[in-house]
Amino acid sequence: MNGVARDLITDGNGLGVVALSDIPKKRYAGTWHNFILRTDTNSVPLAMADFNKDGRVDVNDSNELEAAIGYVGNSRYDIASADANDPNKLYIGIRPDGKVDANDLAAFNRLRVADEKRRGVYKEAVNAIMQQRVLEAVKEN
Secondary structure, three states: OOOOOOOEEEOOOOOOOEEEOOOOOOOOOOOOOOOOOOOOOOOHHHHHHOOOOOOOOOHHHHHHHHHHOOOEOOOOOOOEEEOOOOOOOEEEOOOOOOEOOHHHHHHHHHHHHHHHHHHOOHHHHHHHHHHHHHHHHHHHO
16 A cells, blocks of 8 residues: 555554654645644544543533634644535544534544543433533523
8 A cells, every 4th residue: 555654653662653654755735634643642532632631531622622613724623524425424533624613523522422431421421411401491491
């Protein structure tokens, strides 16, 4: 597979050094996107959606993403894009579309759930959200 990064090879020294082989040498026309390969995390959600690097994907990261909604261009918050043929299908982390939008928010929410499950707090988080929705419904009536 010439021209494609074949393997991510960690050097084993704990410094997070990664060798990327066969990176294409030519420059592509279009937007350069912000790709960050973090090797200091133990999960994909943390690597992609822990914007403030506090070790969890939470409301603080959500606030950062929501503040960036509408931005067009290179952004670390542009973490997903929709499939051109199926808008319900998201590409998370592999095809940013150059804008921070609802697709990125949907991807973030999926990554947040995965991180909450990893940390063992998913049920508590769902209960808190449901409680809040019940309180809001009661206030409306």
